Amino acid sequence: MRNPRAFLRPLAVGAPTPAAEIPFRPSRMIHFFDPSNEKMKAKVPDIAAKVDIILGNLEDAVKTDKKEAARQGLVEIAQATDFGQTQLWTRVNSLDSPWVLDDFITLVTEIGHKLDVIMVPKVEGAEDIHYVDRLLAQLEARAGLDRPILVHAILETAAGVANVEEIAAASPRMQGISLGPADLAASRRMKTTRVGGGHPGYLVRTDPVGEDLTEGRTTYQQDLWHYTIARMVDACTANDILPFYGPFGDIKDVVACEDQFRNAFLLGCVGAWSLHPVQIDIAKRVFSPTPEDVAHAKRVVEAMGDGSGAVMIDGKMEDDASCKQCLVMLDLAQALAERDPELKELYDL
Numbered sequence: 001m002r003n004p005r006a007f008l009r010p011l012a013v014g015a016p017t018p019a020a021e022i023p024f025r026p027s028r029m030i031h032f033f034d035p036s037n038e039k040m041k042a043k044v045p046d047i048a049a050k051v052d053i054i055l056g057n058l059e060d061a062v063k064t065d066k067k068e069a070a071r072q073g074l075v076e077i078a079q080a081t082d083f084g085q086t087q088l089w090t091r092v093n094s095l096d097s098p099w100v101l102d103d104f105i106t107l108v109t110e111i112g113h114k115l116d117v118i119m120v121p122k123v124e125g126a127e128d129i130h131y132v133d134r135l136l137a138q139l140e141a142r143a144g145l146d147r148p149i150l151v152h153a154i155l156e157t158a159a160g161v162a163n164v165e166e167i168a169a170a171s172p173r174m175q176g177i178s179l180g181p182a183d184l185a186a187s188r189r190m191k192t193t194r195v196g197g198g199h200p201g202y203l204v205r206t207d208p209v210g211e212d213l214t215e216g217r218t219t220y221q222q223d224l225w226h227y228t229i230a231r232m233v234d235a236c237t238a239n240d241i242l243p244f245y246g247p248f249g250d251i252k253d254v255v256a257c258e259d260q261f262r263n264a265f266l267l268g269c270v271g272a273w274s275l276h277p278v279q280i281d282i283a284k285r286v287f288s289p290t291p292e293d294v295a296h297a298k299r300v301v302e303a304m305g306d307g308s309g310a311v312m313i314d315g316k317m318e319d320d321a322s323c324k325q326c327l328v329m330l331d332l333a334q335a336l337a338e339r340d341p342e343l344k345e346l347y348d349l
């Protein structure tokens with residue numbers, strides 16, 4: 001455990017001072033693309049204009065013989081593109097892979113001034129973040145960067161989940177954590193074969209009504225990810241960093257994707273990954289509060305005055321605690337309205 005007074009000291013001579021706070025920037029979707037795929041690469045400038053975060057993926061889903069091409073492709077795109085307000089992230093290869101050292105060295109040296117966040121897969125404990133923290137400080141110092149690159153961990157191993165609180169608190173670079181349901185399922189030896197979402201076999205059944213155990217018993221599918229998302233949200237918010245849902249692999253099932261994203265939004269996540277262009281608008285819709293919710297939040301905050309006491313609105317009691325929820329909603333709406341003129345108008349802000 002680092003001395004708390006040293007927490008905000010650079011970890012290498014000449015490295016930028018670590019950020020004392022993680023600024024909230026609209027982060028409704030982290031759009032993944034493969035920088036070794038020429039078709040996807042060509043779409044990046046257009047897609048970047050529509051998303052909050054665009055991420056050049058170097059890890060899983062990039063073929064082994066394309067790892068170097070993906071890294072080089074990302075350097076070329078980053079150098080050639082003005083991303084405006086959109087954040088540029090990358091996901092590097094796992095820390096035990098043969099590619100990751102070159103991923104860090106090349107990306108920080110060549111495009112470190114444009115990279116906002118590096119996503120690190122398969123993080124198992126604080127020691128993984130400490131390693132990345134020191135390495136990044138050394139590379140930032142060498143590259144002469146004047147602001148630190150932040151780090152985002154993927155929660156996708158059983159050990160990572162067991163250590164999620166210490167991962168969230170491991171470094172001032174920690175920007176957030178995403179759930180990686182596919183690797184996590186494999187690591188936990190869950191008997192599923194999907195990338196996120198539910199499973200029809202994971203259910204509860206109402207009690208039998210008579211002798212026949214098969215008649216009249218309704219089943220309800222349960223959420224495989226509830227425990228992990230809730231734990232991740234608590235670990236992140238307790239450390240002032242941002243929680244995200246990860247991928248939904250059934251690209252065609254836009255309905256279940258929306259449900260999965262909304263569950264995460266309601267539980268406290270700020271965004272999710274989009275793997276295909278069709279998922280961008282789903283994330284945008286789900287992770288932006290509805291105009292009705294914003295209007296209600298405004299009414300409550302106005303009626304509550306200094307935020308203390310209790311009032312009745314439409315037959316419901318509102319007090320300090322519901323007022324605080326409404327302020328969370330309004331803060332998010334305000335941040336999104338600053339980025340999106342359409343939402344500004346819809347929210348009347």
Ligand SMILES: CC(C)(COP(=O)(O)OP(=O)(O)OC[C@H]1O[C@@H](n2cnc3c(N)ncnc32)[C@H](O)[C@@H]1OP(=O)(O)O)[C@@H](O)C(=O)NCCC(=O)NCCSC(=O)C[C@H](O)C(=O)O
Binds near residue numbers: 033246
């Ligand atoms: C899933 C895909 C392989 C599907 O690609 P494709 O078969 O090409 O789909 P379409 O024909 O419907 O595509 C239509 C056009 O759109 C382009 N496209 C597709 N996806 C993207 C994208 N992500 N960004 C930009 N452009 C995209 C296609 O090229 C088509 O173009 P055109 O022919 O000119 O019309 C593919 O979507 C894909 O590879 N997506 C990314 C997958 C990925 O990143 N996976 C890794 C993240 S999930 C993960 O790692 C698991 C996690 O870690 C965990 O453990 O849970």
Ligand SMILES: [Mg+2]
Binds near residue numbers: 060121182
């Ligand atoms: Mg994974």
